[in-house]
Amino acid sequence: MTAPAYVDKARVTADLRFRQLHSRADWVDREFPELIDTDKNASLLQMLGIDLDAMAPGDAAASRS
Numbered sequence: 001m002t003a004p005a006y007v008d009k010a011r012v013t014a015d016l017r018f019r020q021l022h023s024r025a026d027w028v029d030r031e032f033p034e035l036i037d038t039d040k041n042a043s044l045l046q047m048l049g050i051d052l053d054a055m056a057p058g059d060a061a062a063s064r065s
Contacts, residue, residue, distance in 0.1 A: 006035035012050055024048060 009032050016025035038045065038052060
């Protein structure tokens with residue numbers, strides 16, 4: 001089994017705000033922890049248009065340790 005991967009919620013909300021999607025950014029900010037599990041929330045991140053591959057290497061954490 002592979003180690004879970006996480007993305008920083010601040011990076012997701014910043015990306016949404018950059019694209020003028022403020023209501024969605026506010027919702028993500030309210031509903032998710034500081035680190036978002038990319039496997040559990042893959043469909044949601046895709047629906048929001050979050051491209052995890054395009055993020056800088058430091059934006060996604062390999063584990064929560």
